Amino acid sequence: MVELLRALEKTADLVGRELDRLLVAAEGPRGRVVEAMRAGSLNGGKRLRPFLLLETASLFDVPPHRALNAAVALEMVHCYSLVHDDLPAMDDSDLRRGKPTVHKLFDDATAILAGDGLLTGAFAVLAEEATHPDPAVRCALVASLAQAAGAAGMVGGQMIDLSPQRGQLDLEGITELQNLKTGRLIRHACEAGAILGGAGPAERQALVDYAGALGLAFQIADDLLDVEGTTAGLGKPAQADAALGKATFVGQLGIEGARQRARALVAEAQRSLRQLPGDTRTLCDTATFVVERQV
Amino acid sequence: MVELLRALEKTADLVGRELDRLLVAAEGPRGRVVEAMRAGSLNGGKRLRPFLLLETASLFDVPPHRALNAAVALEMVHCYSLVHDDLPAMDDSDLRRGKPTVHKLFDDATAILAGDGLLTGAFAVLAEEATHPDPAVRCALVASLAQAAGAAGMVGGQMIDLSPQRGQLDLEGITELQNLKTGRLIRHACEAGAILGGAGPAERQALVDYAGALGLAFQIADDLLDVEGTTAGLGKPAQADAALGKATFVGQLGIEGARQRARALVAEAQRSLRQLPGDTRTLCDTATFVVERQV
Structure with missing residues (x-):
């Protein structure tokens, strides 16, 4: 797990530097929107989605720098969704990763x-x-990405x-909601790695299965953190969902039931990896990480 | 000009039907966003951008049905920009094309x-x-489109x-603003036609020049309509920009000066067409139309 954290950090650094390079400050009043885009994307995220993309691509011998554009594009979509979600008209959040949200800063x-x-x-x-x-791969x-995000x-x-x-x-409704809201982008991360690596249909399906179980486990862990966590630890208000009267996995399954379901999903994700080539240990550890993380 | 209006109507019909086909109603709570996307795009726009795209493509013998996807994609981007522009946080408009805006309906x-x-x-x-x-053409x-819209x-x-x-x-600042806000998407319309038609660099440049002059003429005409028009005729509040204290072409040039500038730009756009193959009469009429329209 120490190795995984080091690898995550390395990817976060790589993706952050690339975003920093791409989002070039502009002169004049137009510069404000670029500053806001930088604030919304260079604010210390875990970069889990790019990490999954780079790791999946590496199973098919695609080195990180050849998957970097796809990883950065994915992270830009994730960051855009957070910026819009935090708006007063949506979730109305003042904090994200312990810092003021973009609409608070601007x-x-x-x-x-x-x-x-x-x-x-x-x-x-x-x-x-x-x-x-x-260009066929780019298309x-x-x-x-467009289907996952739309x-x-x-x-x-x-x-x-x-x-x-x-x-x-x-429970079925919450599962559908989370599959769409967070699951589809996580699935795209793994599919994009497969696309870049020229994976076959069986490998691609195994990655879709892995991503499906991982995404749901990730969301259940989020619900558990929301109940058990503190605002300081999360960098955003704890128990926000429960306070908003939103039905959650924890509400449906109870704390212990939700923990069990998350563990079962991790095992399911890890089973899917057996059908894949290359060294899948990091992806295996990632599945454990998403339910054990404290942020 | 009667022929142009008939051609515009035909394109509007074609694009509207394709959008109607693409934006498939969905069951359950997710259906609401699709309804809102339909409300924001099936509300009787002029479809000027798709029209320019189809007409430009036709210069290179690309028939309308082969340019339709590109035209519809462009119109979707134009419609998204109107939906967001109308929001209370932005221009705060209640009416668009004589109908309640999407945030008023939803x-x-x-x-x-x-x-x-x-x-x-x-x-x-x-x-x-x-x-x-x-796929190279699609890329x-x-x-x-992404560069024009971003x-x-x-x-x-x-x-x-x-x-x-x-x-x-x-005047320079307003020109830059309008070149970015409306000009770039109009330019993309003409460039997309050139891309689909495999146009050479000189033809592409002529189309960029045409689109640049046309886009600016379009915006000056908009400013003139804003001063001279009525809410009923425009389908949106008249004199909104002046009321908001926004500097406009009319404010800078005066009504007569703005009219003259618009006419000069139309002539400039029409001159650019001489370097193009095929029958450019419709594009020529379109330049006249954008400054003579009453809506």
């Missing part, structure tokens, strides 16, 4: 535009030749999360 | 998500094989439009 309009800029920029990055020499990445994916999940029906969701 | 959160969904969906559409059989379209393009222009410095912009 204003709502600038935060909306910064999110739009990050989302749009992700596709600009993917379309670059540096992403992969074969496959664009299609996969109305049938993350945006759809966010809509469910904000719907009046949100409080009354049963 | 709520702010749903409008933010609907815009996000339309923007993301545009790239999903472009990545489809139906856009063009050659070029993704790159062009922080160095439309989003950047919107940032300038909302900045505290907005009221004090001089």
Whole structure:
């Protein structure tokens, strides 16, 4: 696990430096939106999604620098979603990773535009030749990311999360919500690695299975942290979901039941890895990490 | 001009039907965001950008159905920008094309998500094989659209439009703002036609020049309509920009000066067309239309 944390840190550093390089400060009033995009993406995230992408790609012998554009594009989409989610019209969060959110640092309009800029920029990055020499691969990445992030994916999940029906969701409903809201982007991370590596259909399916179980385990762990954690430890208000009357995995399964389900999902994710080539130890450890993390 | 209006209507019909087909109603709470995306894109726009794209492509013998995906993707990006622009945090508009805006029909959160969904969906559409059989062409379209719409393009222009410095912009500043906010997407319309048609560098430059002059003429005409028009005719509040204390072309040049400048730009746009193959009469009429339109 020490090794995993070191690898995560290395990826976070790599992705952070690349985002810093890409988001070039601009002169004049337009510069404000770039500053806000930087604030929304260079704020010390775990970079778990890029990490999964780089690790998956490495199973197929794709070195990190050849998967970096795809990883950065994915992180830009993740960051845009956080900037928009935090808006007063949405989750109305003042803190993210222990720092003021983008609309607190700037204003709502600038935060909306910064999110739009990050989302749009992700596709600009993917379309670059540096992403992969074969344009068919780049197109496959664009299609996969757009489907994962769009109305049938993350945006759809966010809509469910904000719907009046949100409080009354049963376990199946919460599972669908989380599969869309966080699961689809995590699945894209693993699929993008497979696309870059030219994986076959069976390998791709194994990665989709891995990502599905991992994503759900990640969300259950989030719910557990929300109940058990402190604001200081989380860098965002604890028990926010429960306070908002949102149905959660913990509410449905109880604390012990949720812990058991998370452990079962980790085992399921790890079983899927057996059908894959290369050294899957890091991805195996990552599954354990997502439920044991304290942030 | 009667022929042009008929051609515009035909394109609006074609694009509207394709958007209607693409934005498939969804069951359950997620369905709300799709409804909002439909409300934001199936509300009777002129479809000027898709029209320019289809007309430009036709110069290179690309028939409308082969340029339709690119045209629809562009319109989705235009519609997303209107949905976000109309938000209370941005321009705070209740009416668009004579109908309540998306956040009035739904709520702010749903409008933010609907815009996000339309923007993301545009790239999903472009990545489809139906856009063009050659993935290199699809990638070029993704790159062009993302650059036109992003922080160095439309989003950047919107940032300038909302900045505290907005009221004090001089003619150069207003021109830069409008080139980014509306010009870049209009330029993408013409470049996308050139990309689909495999145009050479000189033809592409001529189209960029045409689009640059046309886009500026379009915006000056908008400013003139804002001063001279009525709310009923425009389908949105008249004199909104002047009331908001925004510097406009009319404010800088006067009504007569702005009219003259618009006419000069139309002539400039039409001169650029001479370097292009095929029948450019419709594009020529379009330049006249954008300054003579009453809506």
